Amino acid sequence: MPKRMNLGFDVSYIAMDGRWRTPGSWVGRTFPDVEMYEEIARIAERGCFDLIFSGDGTGIPSTWEGSTDTAVEWGITWPRQDLNPLMVAMSRVTRHVGFGITYASTFMHPYYVARLMNSLDHITGGRMALNVVTSTRLADAANFGFDALMEHGARYDRMEEFIEVCQRLWDSVQGAMVWDRATGQVGDPAKVRPIDHEGRFFKVKGPLNTPPSPQGRPILVQAGGSPRGLKAAAQFVDVAFGENMSLDLQVRQRASLDQALLAAGRDPAGVGILWQKPLIVAETGEEARRRREALLTMIPREGAGAYLSHNSGYDFARLPPRFTLQALNEEIAASHATPVGIVHQLAHRFGASTEMTREEFLDYGLRYATHYETTEAGSAKEMADHLEEAFEATGSRGGFMIGHPVAMPRDLVDLVDFLIPELQRRGRFRHRYTGATLRETLADTLD
Ligand SMILES: Cc1cc2nc3c(=O)[nH]c(=O)nc-3n(C[C@H](O)[C@H](O)[C@H](O)COP(=O)(O)O)c2cc1C
Known part of the structure; x- marks a missing residue:
C-alpha cells in the first residue's frame, strides 16, 4: 500500500504580487475580506487538505532603494495582516481542516505566542500549527526596535530558547482542570507550576494562565534550511517546511535534516517535510501551462x-x-x-x-x-506524477505545501476538482478525514 501524502494549501500570497486581479480571482472583493477566507476554508476541506497555512511578515518591504514606495505601488508582499482572526473565522465554517500560522521568534515574546496558540487551539478544536521563523526582513525588524538584522546564528539561538519556553509553558498546565460542580474545585494546584525560565533572551516566570488546549501543544513547524536552521528544527519540529528547490537539492536537504534529527536523538522516520510547491493544475496540461504565463505579467x-x-x-x-x-x-x-x-x-x-x-x-x-521559474503546471496526471516522484525520492514522509497560485479561488478549486481525485485514485491521499485534531490528521498517512 503506498504511503499517503500530507497536503497543505498556502494562502500567504493570494492577494499580493499582482495575483489579486488575474483572471480567475474574485471580482469586487479585496483582501482581507473575511468571506474570501471562509470560501477558501470550505473548498480546502472539500479537498480533505491537512491544513491551510500562511507565512507572515510584519513590515512593508523597504530594503529596495531604502523605500516602501515600490512595494506599495505594486502590492509587493503588501498589504498583509495578522492571519489569526481569519483562521478563527475559517475554523467556524469547517470541522476538520487544520491551520498553520507564522510568528517570528526574532521579534515576538514566547509568553504571548504560547498563550495565543493555546487560545487558537481551543477555538479550532485542536487544529493549530505554529510555524516559527527567524525572519530575514529588515522592514519587519525595524518595527520591533532593531536597526539591523540580528546575526544569523543568534536568531536561531533565540528561536531555540523561544520554543523551549513555549513548550514549558504549554506543559505547565497539563492536566490542570477539574471543573467539579459539586465541590467547586476549578483546578489542581499540583498541576499548575511556574517554569522559572531565565535565559539569554527571555525571563519568564510562568505558568500559563490558560486551560490546556486540545492538542496540548500545537504542531510545530520551522522553515530555515541552513545547517544552523536544520539544527534548530531538529530540536522541536513535528513537520519541517522545505523550500521549493530542485529534486537533487531536496534529497540533500532531507538527508541533512535526518542527520540533524539523529544528532538530536530523534527518529527521522517520524518527521516529515512539507515542500513548498507552487503548482497550477487545470483540466488539460495546455490550459495549465497557458495560465502559468500570466505570472510573468503580474508585476x-x-x-x-x-x-x-x-x-x-x-x-x-x-x-x-x-x-x-x-x-x-x-x-x-x-x-x-x-x-x-x-x-x-x-x-x-x-x-x-x-x-x-x-x-x-x-x-x-x-x-x-513571481515563482514562474519554479511553478509546476500541467494536467492532474502530470502533476500527480511529479509529486509522487518527489515524495518517494525524499523518503515518503510529509508532502507538499501547495501555494503561490495565479488566481484565487480558481486555482484551489482546480486542485480540489482535478489533482486531489487523481492522488486519491493512486492511494496517495485520503478520501475523508478520520482524526479530530491536526496532529491526528497529519498522522493519517496509512490505509
Ligand atoms: C519555505 C520557507 C518559508 C519561510 N516563511 C517565512 C515567513 O513566512 N516569514 C518570515 O519572516 N520568514 C520566512 N522564512 C525565512 C526563515 O525563517 C529564515 O529566516 C530564512 O530561511 C533564513 O534562514 P536559513 O538561512 O536557515 O534558511 C521562510 C523560509 C523558508 C525556507
Missing part, C-alpha cells in the same frame, strides 16, 4: 527587485554592473542578510564563479519572484 521588474531585497535583507538595487554569484553571496552574508533561494539556485544552475550582469540578475529575478 514589473522593480517589483521583483523589491520582493527579493525584502526577503534577503539586501538591497539588490545596489548591485554592481557585473559580479560573480559567489561574491554576491559573500556580500549578502557579510551584511547579516541571508542569501535567498535565487542566489543559491543560480549558483547551483550556472556555477558559483559565473559572472552575471545586473540586468541578467533582475531578469531572472522577475521569473523567481
Whole structure:
C-alpha cells in the first residue's frame, strides 16, 4: 500500500504580487475580506487538505532603494495582516481542516505566542500549527526596535530558547482542570507550576494562565534550511517546511535534516517535510501551462527587485554592473542578510564563479519572484506524477505545501476538482478525514 501524502494549501500570497486581479480571482472583493477566507476554508476541506497555512511578515518591504514606495505601488508582499482572526473565522465554517500560522521568534515574546496558540487551539478544536521563523526582513525588524538584522546564528539561538519556553509553558498546565460542580474545585494546584525560565533572551516566570488546549501543544513547524536552521528544527519540529528547490537539492536537504534529527536523538522516520510547491493544475496540461504565463505579467521588474531585497535583507538595487554569484553571496552574508533561494539556485544552475550582469540578475529575478521559474503546471496526471516522484525520492514522509497560485479561488478549486481525485485514485491521499485534531490528521498517512 503506498504511503499517503500530507497536503497543505498556502494562502500567504493570494492577494499580493499582482495575483489579486488575474483572471480567475474574485471580482469586487479585496483582501482581507473575511468571506474570501471562509470560501477558501470550505473548498480546502472539500479537498480533505491537512491544513491551510500562511507565512507572515510584519513590515512593508523597504530594503529596495531604502523605500516602501515600490512595494506599495505594486502590492509587493503588501498589504498583509495578522492571519489569526481569519483562521478563527475559517475554523467556524469547517470541522476538520487544520491551520498553520507564522510568528517570528526574532521579534515576538514566547509568553504571548504560547498563550495565543493555546487560545487558537481551543477555538479550532485542536487544529493549530505554529510555524516559527527567524525572519530575514529588515522592514519587519525595524518595527520591533532593531536597526539591523540580528546575526544569523543568534536568531536561531533565540528561536531555540523561544520554543523551549513555549513548550514549558504549554506543559505547565497539563492536566490542570477539574471543573467539579459539586465541590467547586476549578483546578489542581499540583498541576499548575511556574517554569522559572531565565535565559539569554527571555525571563519568564510562568505558568500559563490558560486551560490546556486540545492538542496540548500545537504542531510545530520551522522553515530555515541552513545547517544552523536544520539544527534548530531538529530540536522541536513535528513537520519541517522545505523550500521549493530542485529534486537533487531536496534529497540533500532531507538527508541533512535526518542527520540533524539523529544528532538530536530523534527518529527521522517520524518527521516529515512539507515542500513548498507552487503548482497550477487545470483540466488539460495546455490550459495549465497557458495560465502559468500570466505570472510573468503580474508585476514589473522593480517589483521583483523589491520582493527579493525584502526577503534577503539586501538591497539588490545596489548591485554592481557585473559580479560573480559567489561574491554576491559573500556580500549578502557579510551584511547579516541571508542569501535567498535565487542566489543559491543560480549558483547551483550556472556555477558559483559565473559572472552575471545586473540586468541578467533582475531578469531572472522577475521569473523567481513571481515563482514562474519554479511553478509546476500541467494536467492532474502530470502533476500527480511529479509529486509522487518527489515524495518517494525524499523518503515518503510529509508532502507538499501547495501555494503561490495565479488566481484565487480558481486555482484551489482546480486542485480540489482535478489533482486531489487523481492522488486519491493512486492511494496517495485520503478520501475523508478520520482524526479530530491536526496532529491526528497529519498522522493519517496509512490505509
Ligand atoms: C519555505 C520557507 C518559508 C519561510 N516563511 C517565512 C515567513 O513566512 N516569514 C518570515 O519572516 N520568514 C520566512 N522564512 C525565512 C526563515 O525563517 C529564515 O529566516 C530564512 O530561511 C533564513 O534562514 P536559513 O538561512 O536557515 O534558511 C521562510 C523560509 C523558508 C525556507
